[in-house]
Amino acid sequence: MEPATKGTRLESIRDANNTKKEDRTDRMEDYLEVIFELIQQKGYATTIEISKYLNVSSPSVTKMVQRLGESGHLKYEKYRGISLTNEGIRVAESIRERHGLLAEFFKMIGVTVDIANRDAEGIEHHLHPESLKKLEEFIRTIKEDSRMRRG
Numbered sequence: 001m002e003p004a005t006k007g008t009r010l011e012s013i014r015d016a017n018n019t020k021k022e023d024r025t026d027r028m029e030d031y032l033e034v035i036f037e038l039i040q041q042k043g044y045a046t047t048i049e050i051s052k053y054l055n056v057s058s059p060s061v062t063k064m065v066q067r068l069g070e071s072g073h074l075k076y077e078k079y080r081g082i083s084l085t086n087e088g089i090r091v092a093e094s095i096r097e098r099h100g101l102l103a104e105f106f107k108m109i110g111v112t113v114d115i116a117n118r119d120a121e122g123i124e125h126h127l128h129p130e131s132l133k134k135l136e137e138f139i140r141t142i143k144e145d146s147r148m149r150r151g
Contacts, residue, residue, distance in 0.1 A: 024071075026125040029095050030054060031064050032073060035082055036092030045082045098124040101135050108142065 034053045038045035047061045054061070065082060068074045073088035084092060099120045106116035127135075 024091065028064065028068060028071075028073070029091065029125055031061075031068060032084070032088055032092045033095045033099075035074065035084060036089065036096070039082075039084065047082075050082075095124060098127055098132060101132065101139065102127070104139055105135060108139065 031050065031054065034050055035045045038049055038053075047058055047065065050056075050065075051058050051061045065074065065076050068088070069076050072085055073091060074085060075083050099117075102120035102123055103113075103116040106119055107113060111119070
């Protein structure tokens with residue numbers, strides 16, 4: 001490998017690990033995603049369910065819920081439960097969109113649904129907006145080409 005390539009690769013690694021998402025961590029996004037999905041499915045989310053789906057302790061969930069409340073992503077009222085703010089909903093929907101695009105791409109290249117979802121879960125937090133846009137364009141183009149060939 002050429003020295004210039006090594007430097008570029010090292011800079012890419014550094015930049016990827018220094019990128020902040022509006023002061024959110026990957027873990028915060030995982031919590032928002034789970035809370036959003038629980039609310040969509042059941043109409044509410046509890047700390048016990050969040051703990052179960054993220055495989056973390058209840059005290060960890062309580063700390064993160066407090067942190068997400070302080071950051072303006074959710075509201076927690078004792079005995080009333082957890083609700084997402086408009087900002088929390090926006091972030092969760094964005095994560096859902098990224099996940100959907102990645103999973104769809106993986107399925108298009110022959111990956112099983114379970115593995116596509118698992119891989120998308122691992123990548124969705126690290127996708128640059130430019131990459132997301134290009135992936136969306138790519139998927140749209142492939143689908144249009146496929147429809148034209150059938151039609």
